[in-house]
Amino acid sequence: MDVLLLGSGGREHALAWKLAQSPDLGTLHAAPGNPGIAEHAEIVPLDMDDIDAVAAFCRDRAIGLVVIGPEAPLVAGLADRLEADGVLVFGPSALAARLEGSKGFTKDLCSLHDIPTARYKRFNNAPDARSYIEDRGCPIVVKADGLAAGKGVTIAETKEDAIAAIDACFAGEFGGAGAELVIEEFLEGEEASLFCVCDGSRALLFGTAQDHKRVFDGDRGPNTGGMGAYSPAIGLSEAQVKRAMREIVEPTMRGMAEAGSPFKGVLYAGLILTEDGPKLIEYNVRFGDPECQVLMMRLKSDLLPILIAAAKGDLSGIEPEWSSERALTVVMASKGYPGAYDKATEIAHLPEAGAKARIFHAGTGLRDGRLVATGGRVLNVTASGETVREAARIAYDLVDRVEWENGFWRSDIGHRAIMREDG
Numbered sequence: 001m002d003v004l005l006l007g008s009g010g011r012e013h014a015l016a017w018k019l020a021q022s023p024d025l026g027t028l029h030a031a032p033g034n035p036g037i038a039e040h041a042e043i044v045p046l047d048m049d050d051i052d053a054v055a056a057f058c059r060d061r062a063i064g065l066v067v068i069g070p071e072a073p074l075v076a077g078l079a080d081r082l083e084a085d086g087v088l089v090f091g092p093s094a095l096a097a098r099l100e101g102s103k104g105f106t107k108d109l110c111s112l113h114d115i116p117t118a119r120y121k122r123f124n125n126a127p128d129a130r131s132y133i134e135d136r137g138c139p140i141v142v143k144a145d146g147l148a149a150g151k152g153v154t155i156a157e158t159k160e161d162a163i164a165a166i167d168a169c170f171a172g173e174f175g176g177a178g179a180e181l182v183i184e185e186f187l188e189g190e191e192a193s194l195f196c197v198c199d200g201s202r203a204l205l206f207g208t209a210q211d212h213k214r215v216f217d218g219d220r221g222p223n224t225g226g227m228g229a230y231s232p233a234i235g236l237s238e239a240q241v242k243r244a245m246r247e248i249v250e251p252t253m254r255g256m257a258e259a260g261s262p263f264k265g266v267l268y269a270g271l272i273l274t275e276d277g278p279k280l281i282e283y284n285v286r287f288g289d290p291e292c293q294v295l296m297m298r299l300k301s302d303l304l305p306i307l308i309a310a311a312k313g314d315l316s317g318i319e320p321e322w323s324s325e326r327a328l329t330v331v332m333a334s335k336g337y338p339g340a341y342d343k344a345t346e347i348a349h350l351p352e353a354g355a356k357a358r359i360f361h362a363g364t365g366l367r368d369g370r371l372v373a374t375g376g377r378v379l380n381v382t383a384s385g386e387t388v389r390e391a392a393r394i395a396y397d398l399v400d401r402v403e404w405e406n407g408f409w410r411s412d413i414g415h416r417a418i419m420r421e422d423g
Helices: 010-019 051-061 071-075 078-084 103-112 126-136 159-170 238-258 291-298 303-312 388-400 415-422
Strands: 003-007 028-032 065-068 120-123 140-144 153-156 181-185 190-199 203-211 214-216 220-223 228-231 264-274 277-284 326-334 357-361 364-367 370-373 377-385
Touching (some): 003 051, 010 291, 010 303, 010 357, 028 051, 065 078, 071 078, 103 120, 103 181, 103 238, 103 277, 120 126, 126 140, 126 159, 126 181, 140 159, 153 159, 159 181, 190 291, 190 303, 203 291, 228 291, 238 277, 291 326, 291 377, 357 388, 377 388, 388 415
Antiparallel strands (some): 120 181, 140 153, 140 181, 190 264, 214 220, 228 326, 264 277, 326 377
């Protein structure tokens, strides 16, 4: 089967690497891709935001499956258009993608179906939102309603911080994503990520991970798209996973089906582990980045049949096999990220990764034959090991051998898990 993979980040490089191992794969096409993805796929000059162009490519090349990596094309309705043309798609419809495309929609769904989450209120203007902050106090969480590339969430410790976040949203800092916002209570607890592959009626557990959103060591500084991750999430017990599936994921699947927008694709539940049990922070409707990288390192099964089964709406008989090893990824980012940063800085050397590691390209390009950084998050140095500590050692050894003067990274990815392992 010929497959089209859409996206250009570390998530898509990890998916390309895993898909390329399938004996059922014909030609893997990728757009827009990156130099790392080009090691496994034929890069095609295709704008994934041009729905008509993607549809025409699929028709002309008889593409058997389209795998949509990022969230924006899903929210824009690319899956709907392709499915209307008879193309098999791994990814949800636009209506189902509202689970990520609108935080307010998801909170309302939780309220309707008694899904445990933080108390909240929605706003479409700054004065009402400011008044609410004055009444509720802090800490409190302010979220742009729409897609903001992981940067539309503020955990406000003071009223001044909260009001600044409100004003930033309504002043257009996040574009249309900030036209509305959600303000919710701050919940105490450790965060973890739970992934399911879904076929419209059922959700198949597809691993857990723990992301590191803050930019600096010790979980300090502003939120980012993710500075590293490890899998499985050691702090998420088997009992908590079962409870999250029963109380959060399964009611969501039923609710979406009842609303006429059954969910197919990856459902990524961001959880917070409170004293009252797991609660939903938010949903994403695609593989996480950088969580996908550690999941692909641990997945022993052929990925392609799993994606096909979900896209066809029948996951019965699918049982993914996972390595017992831990996997960990360190994000190497451009200095200044998540703020302003220099682009097209040269990456002078990437070392050989070895048998238990990979370097996934997240924001790279070629300029006059030189590998350069083109984004904020640039490389995902990923390794596996018997323990998180071992995986971290292998990954950080590889990081130290990357020659890139403009790069920086956190030095403590997996620190919670390592503390647990050490007792």
